[in-house]
Amino acid sequence: MAGSRPVRSSAAQAPGLTDKLARWGRTLLASPLRLLTLGHRTPGSFFAVAPDGWPGNAVAGQRLLSGSFLAFGESGPILLGDQDPPWQRSGASPLWIAALNGFAWLRDLRDCGDPSGVALAVHLVDDWMGREGRFFSGASWQRDVLATRIVEWIRHYDWLSSAADPGFAGRFVQSLGRQRLHLKRVSRTGLAGHEAVAVLKAQIFADLAFLREGKGFEKSLDQAVLRLSRFVKRYVLHDGVVAERAPHLQLAVLRHLLDVRAALISAERRPTAEIVAAIDRLAPMLRFFRHGDGGLALFNGTWEGDRATIDLVLARSGSAEAAPAMALASGFQRLAAGTSLVIADAGSPPGRGTDAQAHAGTLSFEMSAAHERLIVNCGVYPGAPREWRHFMRFTAAHSTAVVDDTNSSEITEHGALEYRAGNVLVDRAEDQGAQWLDMSHDGYRSLFGIIHRRRLWLSPDGGDLRGEEMFTGHEGRPVTIPDKRFIVRFHLHPAVKATLAQSGQAVLMRLPSGRGWKLRASGAGIGLAESIYLGEEGRQRRTEQIVLVGQIPAEGIAIKWALTRMEG
Known part of the structure; x- marks a missing residue:
């Protein structure tokens, strides 16, 4: 694959709580609790809003009951002795530690089908408060982990209180108040990207929880709502894509905002117009980023995702608007005809502050036929080995062209992008049902004087996708450094079986359904090479890629290819 660019934790229910109110989604819990003061404005009463309505994983809950926690492909014990408590278990990965300390797994225990799940949950929350709640450092107090834990504790408070001892409520509210204060202190500056949405959501939940305490919490709530409203107005681009340009964050941010909307409505407050x-x-x-199989397209660190979760998030959004054909602000394009779907990245990489996980995949595309994926990017699932997370950001891990084994945008040692493909142009047209895309980027101009232009044409019936790859000098000038090798890559989904045919002049592809496709090309050598697919969570799968290889002369070169459906 291409290298980097050269140097350059209960309380009794409140009196009068009715089942009807619970069905409305608003729960008043606990009479006022008097706590010892641990700092200024430590809350004394608690108001839980919008109980958690997201389904848990019963299998994961049963695993927790057996004493094991699985996250990001790593399994570890959770009922350890005093010498090695689970919250900072030695030898565990940072991602496993973060997931455990985030407590999102509470819904798995809640929905595991075993009444003992709540007792274990209370025990673990109490254990955390006794071990970790006294400190404000370490992985369990990272801003994103802290934000997740605050929300999950608040949303599961009613359930936890049903099995807890009388003293649990005081400990719980005291700890939650401390956590709220700490989150506010560490979130005054430096919030960016999707983390900002998660953190401000947690502040809103915490302020709503303690709203009965007085005007100070009212003011804090108003400030948090205003701050979130202003942030999402610019963070969610005009076309609806999040600034990181990553489909999995599109899903995460939408889910966060749905939670905020539900919490505000539960507290009889109107969500702002911006939210x-x-x-x-x-x-x-x-919807734009979903393939025919219901999973997500693999751009900028995304994996396929859980289809049922995506369906539920979209249903709860209340939006029935169909996926658009294009995203003008972010540059993504979508061609759909017959049973074929092509999604292309025809926009500039994410800007500074939102590019820490961005991929150098400019002009890459993916294609699905009905419910089957055909052409893919390599993707990367959460918890993949660090080196793979790095390599999957390379241009060569995407279905696009690579020049001189070099990334189209430099991936720095700190993870940000430099010398990015900033001048990305796209033109779109339709003619009698056929759809055209004409795209280009200048990511190789500063190094080699090369502009990569990609043209795609999809037939009205979706059975014919044609492309042209052009490597030319800037504005008609000769290529500055000629004879550089190019490779145009078409990564195949692992379920696709590919073979060379026609004396090595074409590649035949067969999908699990039995449908066949053929790719042929002119102007470059064609071949098959090994590849890897990390688009399914927790799995590294071997696959293949079709490669078109050649040299770029001073006068430039054009390569044509056609991907056609084979009838019968």
Whole structure:
């Protein structure tokens, strides 16, 4: 694959709580609790809003009951002795530690089908408060982990209180108040990207929880809602794509905002126009990024995702707007005809502050036929080995062209992008049902004086996708450094079986359904090479890629290819 660019934890229910109120989604819990003061404005009462409505994983819950926690492909014990408590278990990966300390797994225990699940949950929350709640450092107090834990504790408070001892409520509210204060202190500056949405959501949940304490919490709530509203107005681009340009974050941010909307409505407050508008923009674009199999397209660190979760998020969004054909602000394009779907990245990489996990995949595309994926990017699932997470950011891990084994945008040692493919142009046209895309980027101009231009044409019936790859000098000038090798890559989904045919002049591909496709090309050598697919969570799968290889002369070169459906 291409290298980097050269140097350059209960309380009794409140009196009068009715089942009807619970069905409405608003729960008043606990009479006022008097706590010892641990700092200024430590809350004394608690108000839980919008109980958690997301389904848990019963299998994961049963695993927890057996004493094991699985996250990001790593399994570890959770009922350890005093010498090695689970919250900072020695030898565990940072991702496993973060997931455990985030407590999102509470819903797995809640929905595991075993009444003993709540007792274990209370025990673990109490254990955390006794071991970790006294300190404000370490992985369990990272800003994103802290934000997740605050939300999950608040949303599961009613369930936890049903099995806890009388003293649990005081410990719980005291700890939660401390966590709220700490989150506010560490979130005054430096919030960016999807983390900002998660952190501000947690602040809103915490302020709503302690709203009965007085005007100070009212003011804090108003400030957090205003801050979130202003942030999402610019963070969710005009076309509805999040600034990181990553489909999995599109899903995560939409889910966060749906939670905020539900919490505010539960507290009889109206969500702001900016939050409502962001939800309305996000939902159609989440549909945009779905392939025929219901999973997500693999751009900028995304994996296929859980189809049922995506369905539920879209249903709860309340938006019935269909996926658009294009995203003008972010540059993504979508061609759909017959049973064929092509999604292309025809925009500039994410900007500074949102590019820490961005991929150098400019002009890459993916294609699915009905419910089967055909052409893919390599993707990367959460928890993949560090080296693979790095390599999957390379241009060569995407279905696009690579020049001189060099990334189209430099991936620095700190993870940000430099010398990015910044001047990305796209033109779109339709003619009698056929659809055209004409795209180009200048990521190789500063190094080699080369512009990569890609043209795609999809037939009205979706059975014929044709492409042209052009490597030319800038504005008609000769290539500055000629004779550089190019490789145009078409990564195949692992379920696709490929063979060379016609004396090595074409590649035949067969999908699990038995449908066949053929790719042929002119102007470059064609071949098959090994590849890897990390688009399924927790799995590294071997696959293949079709490669078109050649040299770029001073006068430039054009390579034509055609991907056609084989009838019968």
